[in-house]
Amino acid sequence: MIHSVSRVLSGSRVIIAGAMTALALPLVSSAATTITDLSGVGKFIIDTINNIFVPVLFAVAFIVFLYGAFETFIMGATNDVAKEKGKGLMLWGLIGFFVMVSVWGLVNILTGTVTLTNTPPATLPTGPSTR
DSSP states (O other), X not given: OHHHHHHHHHHHHHHHHHHHHHHHHHHHHHTTSOOOSHHHHHHHHHHHIIIIIHHHHHHHHHHHHHHHHXXXXXXXXXXXXXXXXXXXXXXXXXXXXXXXXXXXXXXXXXXXXXXXXXXXOOXXXXXXXXX
16 A cells, blocks of 8 residues: 555656656757847746746646536536535636736737837927027
């Protein structure tokens, strides 16, 4: 019994290590880019968030939703407590999707409308001279 428990724990450690390695690989490959100024640092951080963390959060929300569906329809077929737990997980998965899509859309609207550049503002036209 104890030997089988230690096998399961060592197997889960391998899965966790593999998942962490898979999540870290994009960071290693993006480390090859050269950052020369503060704008490059900001671009690197925003790209990392958009290309790595957002898809991982969507995947987690989707897995929670699927697990809730599994709890509701498979495990909770005869058990009312499991059915309610599954419904709650499905609800929280959908809420997570809604919040992430809303925030992602607002951020894209904000970054699309506001430009942060180092160019000076355009000069305003002046009226006729009063000399």
